[in-house]
Amino acid sequence: MTQGDPRPPPLQHGCDSWWHWSRRHKSPEVLLYARTALFHPNWSHGTAAVRGSRQLNGGVHYWEVQVSQRLFGTAVMFGVCTASARLHANAFVSLVGEDIHGWGLSHKGLVWHGGQGRRYTDPFRENRATTVGVLFDGEAGTLGFYKDAQWLGVAFTGLDTITEPLYPVISSTAAKTKLTLGVTRRAWAGLQDRARHTLLAALPPNPRLLLHALPLPPALRHYLEDDLPPSDTKILPVSAAPPPRHS
Secondary structure (H helix, E strand, C coil): CCCCCECCCCCCCCEECCCCEEEEEECCCEEEECCEEEECCCCCCCEEEEEECCCCCCCEEEEEEEECCCCCCCCEEEEEEECCCCCEECCCCCCCCCCCCEEEEECCCEEEECCEEEECCCCCCCCCCEEEEEEEECCCCEEEEEECCEEEEEEECCHHHCCCCEEEEEEECCCCEEEEEEEEEECCCCHHHHHHHHHHHCCCCCHHHHHHHCCCCHHHHHHHHCCCCCCCCCCCCCCCCCCCCCC
């Protein structure tokens, strides 16, 4: 995969990954409306962040964040972090990657980890809407980014050695920034995972009610429920095409 190439989103032959911004793990300066995070709704006096609800370790995940036109300030950031990363600072900082607990891309074109920033891509144009894609490969241990469907390249390696749970994260120093979670995809974890998805796609509406009505072992019921989407979302059948590998 060459840097700067326009490409369709990866994991087209994976499946949807049902996660959201966490209402428990966020700064008090973040308000959540469905899939949108509103940062510093009145005035900004520091840096706020919110974690995603999905643990990433070991799998291959891709998600997109749609950025409103209010793209400015010290740092609007995208990346991953552990549960040890702080989600609020009373100062304007590059929060994701300020220490060893985060790996992040700033809209200034820098990537951060361990408190060190380095040039990764051109700065984003401020006050212009954009879409950032995040590709986490827990098998290869890499983290890379897309900007408006262009692959920017691998930003970090070695994440397969991290034993703490890793989560998606976003942060902003700018007042009234809106970051909306878009596409959320993941690769298949194996044949059992694909079979689960196929079974759930064949169920009638309200599959949770059916799963609780059937005499299933609790462990199997919990495994099936773990892949259920929100109640207003339909599970699409598994594509017959084999899942591609990115490079």
